[in-house]
Amino acid sequence: DVDILIDAHGRFDVPTAIRLCRSLEEAGQIDWFEEPCPPESLNALKQVRDKVSAPISWGERGHTKWDFVPVLENKLADYIMPDVTWTGGITELKKISALCEAYYVPVSPHDAAGPINVVAGAQVMMTVPNFYKLETSEWDLSKYDHLIDKPLDVSNGNLKLTSKPGLGVEMNRDYLQAHEIELG
Numbered sequence: 495d496v497d498i499l500i501d502a503h504g505r506f507d508v509p510t511a512i513r514l515c516r517s518l519e520e521a522g523q524i525d526w527f528e529e530p531c532p533p534e535s536l537n538a539l540k541q542v543r544d545k546v547s548a549p550i551s552w553g554e555r556g557h558t559k560w561d562f563v564p565v566l567e568n569k570l571a572d573y574i575m576p577d578v579t580w581t582g583g584i585t586e587l588k589k590i591s592a593l594c595e596a597y598y599v600p601v602s603p604h605d606a607a608g609p610i611n612v613v614a615g616a617q618v619m620m621t622v623p624n625f626y627k628l629e630t631s632e633w634d635l636s637k638y639d640h641l642i643d644k645p646l647d648v649s650n651g652n653l654k655l656t657s658k659p660g661l662g663v664e665m666n667r668d669y670l671q672a673h674e675i676e677l678g
């Protein structure tokens with residue numbers, strides 16, 4: 495009763511990514527095969543896409559709306575997963591999502607950075623019709639609780655946003671100051 499989403503994290507060359515995906519497909523249906531190859535070569539992505547059945551997800555290392563144009567134009571991904579921080583913020587994530595909407599491609603914001611990142615991505619998704627799933631590298635978001643003023647409201651795999659101003663969460667500044675690290 496669960497979807498199988500596999501993240502290859504851009505680690506593989508073309509034949510390895512194809513072999514990996516095909517052997518996993520033999521074990522069962524894959525609902526999402528993420529970043530089969532490093533993101534620099536869309537040609538590599540196309541070669542994998544042409545040889546596997548699993549839906550392809552791409553985008554955590556796409557940085558502006560222009561990075562996503564050739565992926566959408568050449569039908570290289572079934573899902574797009576931009577990161578709100580790495581795309582430069584809420585406005586760019588919104589624009590990329592609207593671009594995907596025009597191609598009828600669902601969007602899942604990526605998160606590997608913490609509560610502000612995941613909530614900012616989620617807030618943008620409240621404004622777009624082509625939201626798919628909220629991605630996060632943590633299966634248990636309570637790991638973020640000590641960093642913010644109130645725990646995130648998560649139940650049954652759903653993140654509930656607040657109607658408070660801004661993102662609806664504040665950083666726990668006392669905790670952050672107490673754990674400040676001198677850089678440089």
Ligand SMILES: [Mg+2]
Pocket residue numbers: 501503528529554
């Ligand atoms: Mg990933």
